[in-house]
Amino acid sequence: MVGMVIEIESMGEEGDDVVTPGEFLGEATEFIAGKGAYVSPNGRSVRACLTGRRKITAPPPGSDDNRSTIEIVGHKAHGAVPQPGSIVIARVTKVMARNASADIMCVDSKAVKEKFSGIIRQQDVRATEIDKVDMYQSFRPGDIVRALVLSLGDARAYYLSTAKNELGVVSAQSISGGTMVPISWTEMQCPLTGQIEQRKVAKVD
Amino acid sequence: MDVDTRNMTPTNLVDKIVVPGDVVLDLTKMENQTIKLGSGLRQDCDCVSVMQAGKLRLSKPNKYWVESSQKRYVPSLEDTVLGIVVEHRSDNFLVDIKAPNLAFLPVLAFEGGTRRNIPKFETGTLIYARVVKANGIMNPELSCTDASGKAAEFGQLKNGYMFETSTGLARMLLSSPTCPVLEALGKKISFETAVGLNGRVWVNASSPDDVILVSNAITRSEFLSGTQQRIMAEKLLERLEKS
Numbered sequence: 001m002v003g004m005v006i007e008i009e010s011m012g013e014e015g016d017d018v019v020t021p022g023e024f025l026g027e028a029t030e031f032i033a034g035k036g037a038y039v040s041p042n043g044r045s046v047r048a049c050l051t052g053r054r055k056i057t058a059p060p061p062g063s064d065d066n067r068s069t070i071e072i073v074g075h076k077a078h079g080a081v082p083q084p085g086s087i088v089i090a091r092v093t094k095v096m097a098r099n100a101s102a103d104i105m106c107v108d109s110k111a112v113k114e115k116f117s118g119i120i121r122q123q124d125v126r127a128t129e130i131d132k133v134d135m136y137q138s139f140r141p142g143d144i145v146r147a148l149v150l151s152l153g154d155a156r157a158y159y160l161s162t163a164k165n166e167l168g169v170v171s172a173q174s175i176s177g178g179t180m181v182p183i184s185w186t187e188m189q190c191p192l193t194g195q196i197e198q199r200k201v202a203k204v205d
Numbered sequence: 206m207d208v209d210t211r212n213m214t215p216t217n218l219v220d221k222i223v224v225p226g227d228v229v230l231d232l233t234k235m236e237n238q239t240i241k242l243g244s245g246l247r248q249d250c251d252c253v254s255v256m257q258a259g260k261l262r263l264s265k266p267n268k269y270w271v272e273s274s275q276k277r278y279v280p281s282l283e284d285t286v287l288g289i290v291v292e293h294r295s296d297n298f299l300v301d302i303k304a305p306n307l308a309f310l311p312v313l314a315f316e317g318g319t320r321r322n323i324p325k326f327e328t329g330t331l332i333y334a335r336v337v338k339a340n341g342i343m344n345p346e347l348s349c350t351d352a353s354g355k356a357a358e359f360g361q362l363k364n365g366y367m368f369e370t371s372t373g374l375a376r377m378l379l380s381s382p383t384c385p386v387l388e389a390l391g392k393k394i395s396f397e398t399a400v401g402l403n404g405r406v407w408v409n410a411s412s413p414d415d416v417i418l419v420s421n422a423i424t425r426s427e428f429l430s431g432t433q434q435r436i437m438a439e440k441l442l443e444r445l446e447k448s
Contacts, residue, residue: 095342095343096343096344097343097344097346135343136340136343140342141342175247176247176249176250192250193249193250195248
């Protein structure tokens with residue numbers, strides 16, 4: 001069904017031209033598909049799957065395979081994208097009865113270029129006594145949390161989890177405006193007023 | 206002249222009108238004391254300052270708060286309020302209680318409430334309920350049972366007439382001993398009222414004339430003293446007898 005238009009591209013060009021997804025880059029016998037490229041289903045051609053410029057890297061010396069690697073280098077750099085299993089830093093935006101929403105800001109210590117939404121459900125806040133979790137005593141809007149991406153979730157948001165010792169609130173402001181200091185895994189204290197507030201605190205080494 | 210230091214309160218602003226910014230307590234001068242701050246006050250490092258205009262109150266030994274009156278209502282735990290049903294979702298009713306957010310009333314939060322006998326409240330139904338969850342961030346949650354699970358006057362209010370007041374007048378109507386205007390009216394008319402701390406009052410009586418008279422008397426009594434309220438109520442009742 002897909003039109004197999006084989007365009008004769010001159011090989012070995014360090015492209016100044018932009019290639020688009022689906023465009024033929026080279027034969028699979030001569031090139032390895034790198035980042036941004038893939039081997040087409042019939043196994044014979046290497047095609048692009050991103051928009052960008054073509055980049056050919058010579059094979060590393062001493063390897064058996066003497067094919068060059070074709071990569072697509074974006075004319076705008078792509079930021080990090082959360083994947084299941086990656087640790088993210090997010091800012092809590094809304095706390096509701098059964099879940100809390102957060103905006104993902106960094107993925108594995110690299111900042112994201114566009115906004116991703118995450119949801120921390122009540123059962124994913126901590127590992128023990130998950131049906132007695134009070135969302136208001138775990139997070140507040142504005143808290144910075146370290147979380148684990150559980151899955152890609154639904155169309156609206158990733159599913160995040162803080163159900164480990166090293167996950168949870170890493171930084172929070174008190175009602176009086178001071179940055180709070182953690183004193184246990186459930187409490188943080190404001191240095192200005194001495195008031196103690198409840199959070200699900202991350203154990204930071 | 207010896208000053209009796211045992212009775213000196215740390216502030217001389219108790220029972221006076223305060224405005225936002227007034228410093229009420231200097232905590233450096235009060236050591237080893239536990240003070241409870243209620244609504245309208247906040248701790249600013251070493252001093253306690255006022256956030257809301259009103260009258261500063263002290264409940265011995267150590268509870269301070271600011272009593273103010275507005276048209277808006279800020280939900281607080283264990284308040285009894287009058288709400289109007291706005292929408293029916295699958296597991297709770299959305300109820301308007303004059304607060305910044307709509308309140309949730311779970312469909313099971315009634316005496317003997319099960320999935321089979323969910324009450325059918327249409328949009329516009331007036332409900333007398335109790336606030337069970339109120340923090341500034343999430344939608345408040347209501348319940349139509351008391352703490353032990355009994356219905357206890359909570360639920361739908363049928364017939365009658367509901368009007369809106371300020372929160373200060375609602376508190377005055379609920380004060381004990383009985384508010385003078387209600388006492389004076391009760392001597393001549395039989396009526397029932399439900400007062401919501403969110404500034405809504407519901408009145409029901411056998412005839413519409415009585416309902417109107419009671420509602421007007423309550424609305425007019427807001428800034429009157431006890432004696433003035435009695436005189437005003439009696440004047441209105443005389444008019445009723447003449448006609």
